[in-house]
Amino acid sequence: xxxxxxxxxxxxxxxxxxxxxxxxxxxxxxxxxxxxxxxxxxxxxxxxxxxxxxxxxxxxxxxxxxxxxxxxxxxxxxxxxxxxxxxxxxxxxxxxxxxxxxxxxxxxxxxxxxxxxxxxxxxxxxxxxxxxxxxxxxxxxxxxxxxxxxxxxxxxxxxxxxxxxxxxxxxxxxxxxxxxxxxxxxxxxxxxxxxxxxxxxxxxxxxxxxxxxxxxxxxxxxxxxxxxxxxxxxxxxxxxxxxxxxxxxxxxxx
Numbered sequence: 001x002x003x004x005x006x007x008x009x010x011x012x013x014x015x016x017x018x019x020x021x022x023x024x025x026x027x028x029x030x031x032x033x034x035x036x037x038x039x040x041x042x043x044x045x046x047x048x049x050x051x052x053x054x055x056x057x058x059x060x061x062x063x064x065x066x067x068x069x070x071x072x073x074x075x076x077x078x079x080x081x082x083x084x085x086x087x088x089x090x091x092x093x094x095x096x097x098x099x100x101x102x103x104x105x106x107x108x109x110x111x112x113x114x115x116x117x118x119x120x121x122x123x124x125x126x127x128x129x130x131x132x133x134x135x136x137x138x139x140x141x142x143x144x145x146x147x148x149x150x151x152x153x154x155x156x157x158x159x160x161x162x163x164x165x166x167x168x169x170x171x172x173x174x175x176x177x178x179x180x181x182x183x184x185x186x187x188x189x190x191x192x193x194x195x196x197x198x199x200x201x202x203x204x205x206x207x208x209x210x211x212x213x214x215x216x217x218x219x220x221x222x223x224x225x226x227x228x229x230x231x232x233x234x235x236x237x238x239x240x241x242x243x244x245x246x247x248x249x250x251x252x253x254x
Contacts, residue, residue, distance in 0.1 A: 001026065001027045001029065001086045001087060002027070002029045002031070002080070002083060002084070002085045002086050002087075003023045003026065003027050003029065003030050003031070003085060003086070003087045003088075003089060004031050004032075004033060004072070004075050004076075004080065004085035004087070004088045004089070004114070004119075005019050005020060005023055005030060005031065005032045005033075005034070005088075005089050005090075006032070006033055006034050006035075006068055006071045006072060006075070006088065006089075006090050006110045007019070007034050007035070007068065007090060007091055007092075007093065007106075007107060007110070008035065008038070008039045008040050008041075008042065008067075008068045008090075008093065008105065008106025008107045008109075008110065009038055009039075009040060009093065009094050009107075010034060010035050010036065010037050010038045010039070011032070011034040011035065011036060011057060011061075011063040013034075013038075013094060014094075014136070014138060015091055015092035015093060015094050015126060015136075015138055015141075016032065016034055016091075016092070018092045018126075018138035018141055018142050019089055019091055019092045019124065019141075020032065021142055022089070022092070022124075022141070022142060022145045022146055022149070023089055025146040026146065026149060026150070030060065031060045031061075031075065031079070031080060031085065032057075032060065032061040032062065033061075033062045033063075033064060033071045033072070033074060033075040033079060034062075034063060034064070034068075034071055035063070035064060035065075035066060035067065035068060035070075035071060035106075036053075036055075036063045036064060036065045036066075037065075039066075039067050039068055039106045040094075040105075040106060041104050041105070041106065042067045042068070042106045042109070043103065043104050043105065043106065043109050044069055044109035044112060044113065045067050045069065045109075046067065046069050046070060046073070047066045047067060047070050052064060052065065052066045052070055052074060053065040053066075054074060054079075062074075062075075062079055067106060067109075068090065068106040068107065068109055068110035068113075069106075069109050069110060069113045071110065072088065072110050072113040072114050072117070073113065076114075076117055076119070084119065085114075085119055086119070086120070087119065087120050087121070087122070087153070088110065088111060088114035088119050088120070088121040088122075089121075089122055089123075089124065089149075090107045090108070090110040090111045090114075090121065090122070090123045090124070091107050091123055091124035091125055091126075091141075092124045092125065092126050092138055092141045092145075092167075093105070093107040093123070093124065093125035093126065094126070094128075094133075094136055095125065095126070095127065095128060095133070095136075096125050096126070096127035096166045096168075096225055097123065097125040097164065097166060098125075098164075098166050098183075098184060098220075098221040098222055098225055098231065098233075099183060099184040099185055099186045099220070099221060099222050100185065100186060102164060102183060102235065105123075105125075107123050107124075107125060108123050108164060108235075110123070111123040111162045111163075111164070112162065112237060114162070115160060115161065115162045115237055116237060118159070120153075120157040120162070121157070121162040121163075122149065122152060122157075122162065122163045122164075122165060123162065123163070123164045123165065124141060124145060124165045124166075124167070125164075125165070125166045125167070126138050126140065126141045126166075126167045126169075127166060127167060127168050127169040127225055128169045129169045132169065137171075139171065139172050140167045140168070140169075140170060140171065140172045140175065141167045142172075143172035144167065144172060144175065144178075144230060145165070145167075148165065148178065148230065148232070152165075152232070158234075160236060160237045160238060161234055161235065161236045161237070162234075162235055162237075163232060163233070163234055163235070164183075164221070164231075164232075164233040164234075164235050165230065165231065165232050165233075166221060166224075166225050166230065166231040166233075167230055168224075168225045168226075168227075168228050168229065168230065168231075170228050174228065175228060175229065175230060176227060176228040176229045177229050177230070178229060178230045178232060179224040179229045179230070179231060179232070180232050180233075180234075181219060181220055181221040181223070181224045181231045181232065181233045182217075182219055182220050182221070182233065183220065183221060183233055183235065184216055184217050184220030184221050184222035184223065185217060185220070185222075186214070186222065187214045190209055190214070191207065191208070191209055192207075192208045193205045193206070193207060193208070194206040194207075194208045221233050
């Protein structure tokens with residue numbers, strides 16, 4: 001099985017090194033194509049107005065000056081075009097990707113792009129405790145991901161779908177279990193704009209997310225991760241709202 005690894009934290013991210021350890025427990029045919037620099041929050045953007053530049057870091061490892069989506073495109077259509085990957089793993093992201101994070105995440109976008117190209121894909125993310133961004137441990141993901149990935153692959157991944165896995169900010173031996181979840185929804189009152197002033201008194205702003213605990217939706221990825229469980233969420237490329245489609249059908253049939 002040929003596995004392509006990518007991420008949005010960049011070619012030198014510790015989470016990518018953790019993902020390579022995980023992938024090598026599944027296959028010896030592992031290839032890394034990741035962004036040259038941190039691309040967190042770029043979502044599914046594609047570089048259209050600038051050339052894509054690539055460098056060979058080492059054997060089977062390439063860095064692309066572009067987004068995670070660019071990396072998947074470069075890997076599938078150029079680097080591995082003669083033998084395309086059988087699986088794409090994206091991550092292990094530095095921080096969770098749950099609820100509406102999936103809309104913004106480059107990690108998720110790379111898995112989505114692979115799915116669009118017809119390649120099974122799984123996104124993996126590791127949560128961290130408040131104030132612990134600079135000291136993230138990937139032990140939980142490294143310990144539990146290989147077995148969990150084997151289980152997902154045994155079940156199979158449907159066409160036009162991919163899987164989003166999140167590991168909570170706990171030691172590997174403190175995990176409360178694995179839960180199949182839906183995509184949650186945060187209380188958006190937690191998002192604020194922090195206004196500041198530069199040296200000349202001109203305003204600038206930081207987007208801030210409060211760490212306040214809210215009651216998460218039952219059965220959601222939010223609830224699972226907050227309760228110390230590994231969250232497994234199947235997601236689809238098709239964003240059609242079936243409920244609205246049915247309610248609009250009669251009106252637009254006129």
